[in-house]
Amino acid sequence: xxxxxxxxxxxxGPEPEPALSVPGKAIEGRSLGQIxxxxxxxxxxxxxxxxxxxxxxxxxxxxxxxxQSPFIYxxxxxxxxxSRPYGSFGGISLAHPxxxxxxxxxxxxxxxxxGARVSLIIAFLSTALAVGIGTVMGVVAxxxxxxxxxxxxxxxxxxxxxxxxxxxxxLVGVIPxxxxxxxxxxxxxxxxxxxxxxxxxxxMGRIIRGQTLSLREREFVDAARSLGxxxxxxxxxxLLPNLIGPILVYSTLLIPTNIxxxxxxxxLGVGIIPPTPSWGGMISDAVxxxxxxxxxxxxxxxxxxxxxxxxxxxxxxxxxRDALDPKSNR
Numbered sequence: 001x002x003x004x005x006x007x008x009x010x011x012x013g014p015e016p017e018p019a020l021s022v023p024g025k026a027i028e029g030r031s032l033g034q035i036x037x038x039x040x041x042x043x044x045x046x047x048x049x050x051x052x053x054x055x056x057x058x059x060x061x062x063x064x065x066x067x068q069s070p071f072i073y074x075x076x077x078x079x080x081x082x083s084r085p086y087g088s089f090g091g092i093s094l095a096h097p098x099x100x101x102x103x104x105x106x107x108x109x110x111x112x113x114x115g116a117r118v119s120l121i122i123a124f125l126s127t128a129l130a131v132g133i134g135t136v137m138g139v140v141a142x143x144x145x146x147x148x149x150x151x152x153x154x155x156x157x158x159x160x161x162x163x164x165x166x167x168x169x170x171l172v173g174v175i176p177x178x179x180x181x182x183x184x185x186x187x188x189x190x191x192x193x194x195x196x197x198x199x200x201x202x203x204m205g206r207i208i209r210g211q212t213l214s215l216r217e218r219e220f221v222d223a224a225r226s227l228g229x230x231x232x233x234x235x236x237x238x239l240l241p242n243l244i245g246p247i248l249v250y251s252t253l254l255i256p257t258n259i260x261x262x263x264x265x266x267x268l269g270v271g272i273i274p275p276t277p278s279w280g281g282m283i284s285d286a287v288x289x290x291x292x293x294x295x296x297x298x299x300x301x302x303x304x305x306x307x308x309x310x311x312x313x314x315x316x317x318x319x320x321r322d323a324l325d326p327k328s329n330r
Contacts, residue, residue, distance in 0.1 A: 046319020129197030134204025142212025
C-alpha cells in the first residue's frame with residue numbers, strides 16, 4: 001500500500017515554516033481576570049478614579065492618627081466680633097491647611113479626615129448588607145421562578161415604595177440612647193448601616209434577578225442538570241461565579257449612593273451625634289447656624305469632599321463595568 005506524500009512538505013516540496021512558539025516553552029494564555037485588568041488599565045479616567053478611591057480609604061484608615069484632634073478648640077484663631085476665623089479662606093495656614101471652624105476654631109482638616117472614616121464605614125458596611133441580601137434574594141427568585149419569584153418580586157416592590165427617609169427619622173427618634181448593648185455613636189452607626197443597607201437591597205436584587213434569568217437558560221446550566229446536579233450546586237457553583245462581575249460593578253456604584261444618603265441623614269440631624277464630625281453634619285451646621293455667610297469655606301470644603309468621593313467611586317465603577325463586560329466597545 002502506497003504511503004501518500006504531502007506535496008507541500010514532502011520530497012521536492014518547499015521547506016516547512018518554522019514553528020512560531022519556542023521549542024519547550026508553552027504559550028501562556030490570559031485569564032478573564034488578566035483580560036479585565038488590561039481593559040481597565042486602558043481607561044485612564046477609571047484608573048484615576050480608582051487611585052482616588054484607594055487614597056480615600058488610606059486616609060480613612062490612617063489619617064485620624066496623623067492629624068490633630070478634631071475636638072480641640074482654637075478660640076484664639078477666631079475673630080470675636082464676627083465669629084469667623086482670622087485670615088482669608090477660613091483661616092487657611094500651614095498649621096491648618098483647610099482652615100478652622102467658625103466660632104469654635106476646630107481644625108477643618110482633622111474634621112474632614114475623621115468624617116471620611118465615618119462616611120466610608122457606613123457606606124461600605126451598608127453596601128455589604130444590601131449586596132448580601134440582594135444577591136441571595138435575586139439568585140433565588142431568578143433561578144426558581146414561579147411563586148418564589150412572585151413573592152420576592154412583590155417584596156422588592158414594597159421596599160422600593162417605602163418612605164425610607166421618613167422611616168429613618170422616625171426610627172432614630174424612637175430608639176433610646178442605649179439599646180442592643182450599644183450606645184452613643186456606636187448605636188447610631190449601627191442604625192444607619194441597618195436602615196441604609198436593609199432598604200437598599202431591592203436595587204441589587206432586581207439586577208441579580210435579571211442576570212440569573214438570563215444565565216439559567218445557558219448551555220452550561222443545562223449540562224449541569226443533565227449530569228444530575230441539584231439546585232444548590234447549580235446556584236453556588238455555576239451561577240454565582242458568573243455573577244461576580246455584576247456584583248462588583250453595582251457594589252461600586254451603590255457605595256456613593258449610600259455616602260450621599262448618610263450625608264443627607266446627617267444634614268437632617270439624624271446621623272452622627274455631634275461633636276463627632278461627619279461631612280453631612282458639617283454642611284448642616286454651616287446652614288443652620290448661618291456660618292456659611294461669614295465663612296463660605298466651612299460649607300465648601302465638606303461639600304467638595306462629598307463631591308470628590310462620589311465622583312471617584314462612580315468613575316471607578318463605570319470603568320470596572322466596561323472592563324468586565326466583553327461586549328462593551330473599547
